[in-house]
Amino acid sequence: MRRLEGRELKSEEIITFGAALADLLLPEEARQLFGRSLDxxxxxxxxxxxxxxxxxxxxxxxxxxxxx
Numbered sequence: 658m659r660r661l662e663g664r665e666l667k668s669e670e671i672i673t674f675g676a677a678l679a680d681l682l683l684p685e686e687a688r689q690l691f692g693r694s695l696d697x698x699x700x701x702x703x704x705x706x707x708x709x710x711x712x713x714x715x716x717x718x719x720x721x722x723x724x725x
Contacts, residue, residue, distance in 0.1 A: 675723025
């Protein structure tokens, strides 16, 4: 995270970091549920994922979460 904050990561490294965050936050079963919800959307609709996290996890930059 220090390298991320220092803007020292290349694009591929940011994607790798985001994929690791996704693995932590959305295990396979949750990812499947999320995918099914996305599949139900119309082209002009979006889906918001609201995180209810322990306050100790609040400093993790979850906006970098990456799911291909």
